Amino acid sequence: MSSPSLILYVDSEYFSPYALSAFVALHEKALPFDIQPVDLGAICAVCLCGSA
Amino acid sequence: MALHEKALPFDIQPVDLGAKAQHDPDYAAKSLTHRVPTLIHDGFALSESSAIAEYVDEVFPGTALYPADTQNRARARQIQAWIRSDLTPLKQERPTEVVFAGETWPPLSPEAQRAAEKLISAAEFLLPDNAKTLFEQWSIADVDLAVTLNRLIFNGDPVPNHLVTYANEQWQHPSVQLWLKQSSPGN
Ligand SMILES: N[C@@H](CCC(=O)N[C@@H](CS)C(=O)NCC(=O)O)C(=O)O
Numbered sequence: 001m002s003s004p005s006l007i008l009y010v011d012s013e014y015f016s017p018y019a020l021s022a023f024v025a026l027h028e029k030a031l032p033f034d035i036q037p038v039d040l041g042a043i044c045a046v047c048l049c050g051s052a
Numbered sequence: 053m054a055l056h057e058k059a060l061p062f063d064i065q066p067v068d069l070g071a072k073a074q075h076d077p078d079y080a081a082k083s084l085t086h087r088v089p090t091l092i093h094d095g096f097a098l099s100e101s102s103a104i105a106e107y108v109d110e111v112f113p114g115t116a117l118y119p120a121d122t123q124n125r126a127r128a129r130q131i132q133a134w135i136r137s138d139l140t141p142l143k144q145e146r147p148t149e150v151v152f153a154g155e156t157w158p159p160l161s162p163e164a165q166r167a168a169e170k171l172i173s174a175a176e177f178l179l180p181d182n183a184k185t186l187f188e189q190w191s192i193a194d195v196d197l198a199v200t201l202n203r204l205i206f207n208g209d210p211v212p213n214h215l216v217t218y219a220n221e222q223w224q225h226p227s228v229q230l231w232l233k234q235s236s237p238g239n
Pocket residue numbers: 011015016017018019040044045046047048049086087088089099100101102136
């Protein structure tokens with residue numbers, strides 16, 4: 001299995017509005033891509049994702 | 053809705069990044085940014101969501117992410133940059149847990165209230181006549197604006213009806229719905 005040419009790193013909680021925007025952008029192009037959730041491990045000071 | 057959605061061979065493949073990191077040659081490039089989203093395309097690592105959208109739009113065919121008209125395209129970029137750089141008190145008091153996890157937060161401080169009013173008046177200017185999209189066709193800026201309006205709407209804060217309708221319809225976009233399935237897998 002060859003590694004995918006497109007990988008999108010997103011926050012593991014799926015709370016980042018910016019990750020959502022990039023996800024939609026890729027998905028609209030109807031291309032296969034892999035999602036790699038990253039545990040940010042701290043509250044994001046920009047969007048406060050992870051504060052729950 | 054005048055939205056085009058194509059069938060997509062697409063798999064969400066959650067991985068344990070901690071375990072996988074050292075085997076992934078792209079991870080070093082990504083970890084330099086320590087930020088999401090980061091896109092890796094054939095080893096090219098790119099962060100900043102609006103830069104990602106512009107890159108993807110230029111490189112791949114499919115649904116246009118930005119308007120074709122030069123001024124509209126500039127306006128879309130303006131909206132994206134503005135949403136990312138301004139409205140900080142509003143973002144702090146209406147974090148995305150409100151949007152993605154159903155949380156309800158206390159009433160806005162005066163500062164955040166001013167930011168909310170700025171957002172609403174900009175949205176009313178940009179969406180006259182009950183427009184369903186910012187421009188003639190859907191664009192990625194619609195997603196950004198809808199998320200931002202939903203910080204208020206989902207919390208129960210007052211937002212003019214036609215903006216609620218706009219944001220609700222944008223929220224039904226299939227690509228957005230697919231994301232929501234990830235943020236609340238039980239649903
Ligand atoms: N302007 C950036 C914002 C990216 C951003 O703020 N990402 C946050 C999650 S919402 C993040 O990765 N925070 C972790 C950190 O900064 O260490 C974009 O549009 O992509």
